[in-house]
Amino acid sequence: MKLLPERTIERLSKYRRVLQRELDNGTDHIYSHELAKLLHITPVQVRRDIMLIGHTGTLRKGYGIENLIKLIGEIIDCSSSEQNVAIIGIGKLGQALLEYLNSSNTRLNLSAVFDNNPDKIGDSFGGTLCHNIDNLKKIIIRENITIGILTVPPEYAKEISARMVDAGILGIMNYTPVSLKLDHAFLEEYDVITSLEKVAYFAKPRHAEFL
Amino acid sequence: MKLLPERTIERLSKYRRVLQRELDNGTDHIYSHELAKLLHITPVQVRRDIMLIGHTGTLRKGYGIENLIKLIGEIIDCSSSEQNVAIIGIGKLGQALLEYLNSSNTRLNLSAVFDNNPDKIGDSFGGTLCHNIDNLKKIIIRENITIGILTVPPEYAKEISARMVDAGILGIMNYTPVSLKLDHAFLEEYDVITSLEKVAYFAKPRHAEFL
Numbered sequence: 001m002k003l004l005p006e007r008t009i010e011r012l013s014k015y016r017r018v019l020q021r022e023l024d025n026g027t028d029h030i031y032s033h034e035l036a037k038l039l040h041i042t043p044v045q046v047r048r049d050i051m052l053i054g055h056t057g058t059l060r061k062g063y064g065i066e067n068l069i070k071l072i073g074e075i076i077d078c079s080s081s082e083q084n085v086a087i088i089g090i091g092k093l094g095q096a097l098l099e100y101l102n103s104s105n106t107r108l109n110l111s112a113v114f115d116n117n118p119d120k121i122g123d124s125f126g127g128t129l130c131h132n133i134d135n136l137k138k139i140i141i142r143e144n145i146t147i148g149i150l151t152v153p154p155e156y157a158k159e160i161s162a163r164m165v166d167a168g169i170l171g172i173m174n175y176t177p178v179s180l181k182l183d184h185a186f187l188e189e190y191d192v193i194t195s196l197e198k199v200a201y202f203a204k205p206r207h208a209e210f211l
Numbered sequence: 212m213k214l215l216p217e218r219t220i221e222r223l224s225k226y227r228r229v230l231q232r233e234l235d236n237g238t239d240h241i242y243s244h245e246l247a248k249l250l251h252i253t254p255v256q257v258r259r260d261i262m263l264i265g266h267t268g269t270l271r272k273g274y275g276i277e278n279l280i281k282l283i284g285e286i287i288d289c290s291s292s293e294q295n296v297a298i299i300g301i302g303k304l305g306q307a308l309l310e311y312l313n314s315s316n317t318r319l320n321l322s323a324v325f326d327n328n329p330d331k332i333g334d335s336f337g338g339t340l341c342h343n344i345d346n347l348k349k350i351i352i353r354e355n356i357t358i359g360i361l362t363v364p365p366e367y368a369k370e371i372s373a374r375m376v377d378a379g380i381l382g383i384m385n386y387t388p389v390s391l392k393l394d395h396a397f398l399e400e401y402d403v404i405t406s407l408e409k410v411a412y413f414a415k416p417r418h419a420e421f422l
């Protein structure tokens with residue numbers, strides 16, 4: 001199957017989480033306009049995305065939630081097995097992300113965490129062993145880890161990301177404020193301060209009157 | 212001045228951080244193609260953004276870094292004073308974000324944190340006092356807080372965000388997995404799992420060969 005656009009993947013991921021919540025609450029069908037409302041997007045967008053992955057609802061009952069969750073899973077999960085993830089740098093942000101991962105029902109499997117702090121190496125973080133960053137390549141290969149969450153101090157970001165890719169990592173989620181460039185892996189970056197400065201800009205009193 | 216587009220504001224915020232780093236390293240001028248390279252975008256994009264805010268470099272020496280930082284600040288900061296920020300929910304993620312804020316040289320001023328945990332209320336987090344969430348409105352008004360970072364458990368997200376807006380908050384950065392809708396405040400949302408599932412999708416072995 002052809003790769004879907006990034007924004008579509010983001011929405012499918014969100015649909016699945018909302019649908020799982022509805023299913024857990026005992027709902028078995030949902031209309032596109034209801035799903036749209038839960039995510040504050042347009043019903044047209046929902047229908048377009050869901051047609052794109054080859055699902056159709058009925059006019060009478062809407063989409064079957066269980067089927068739709070399964071179909072989204074076939075598109076965005078690795079169908080053969082879970083994908084293994086590592087968190088590199090288990091400071092406060094790393095630990096917060098670990099809690100997020102462990103409390104969500106994503107198919108992503110946290111296989112290892114890494115740090116250079118001797119007090120953390122060998123400890124368990126939410127059930128996952130912290131390895132010495134010196135063993136990064138060995139553990140990534142052994143545990144078949146393909147996704148890395150980068151939460152090291154900024155001065156290490158470039159070097160460690162290069163070592164991750166060298167070890168076989170195929171995708172990096174970069175939470176450091178350093179903008180990276182990777183040649184042989186997918187890169188997604190999130191910068192806290194940029195988001196906050198954006199909110200601050202649009203939340204200025206002299207602008208807010210236009211909200 | 213007319214409001215600039217969201218993506219422009221994000222880039223200006225990133226330019227400023229990179230420029231500050233260059234200035235701290237003793238550089239006083241920079242060419243658009245150098246700035247572009249540091250952020251992995253095109254020189255055309257950089258020149259367009261910087262023309263938009265009314266700055267021009269010289270062909271010989273490029274942009275004067277100190278002037279450019281000052282000009283970006285006039286655009287994206289509140290010119291009269293710092294903007295006050297509160298973190299609502301001081302768990303691991305809240306504490307990680309607090310460290311981020313305290314270690315960056317943004318003009319955003321962290322004025323208060325809130326929680327409902329009696330063990331945290333009254334404690335100092337990186338120098339900022341933790342208040343009882345019951346006093347949210349009173350403290351927000353008293354401290355003139357206009358920006359809120361929402362890191363509460365998902366089940367509280369909707370109620371607390373409504374109370375924040377009611378108290379006078381003009382912008383909310385929502386880190387909970389619950390999608391919100393605000394009527395009288397600017398809203399920016401970031402969902403960890405969506406980002407990770409997107410990386411996972413594009414980092415599948417069967418896709419990675421196209422990278």
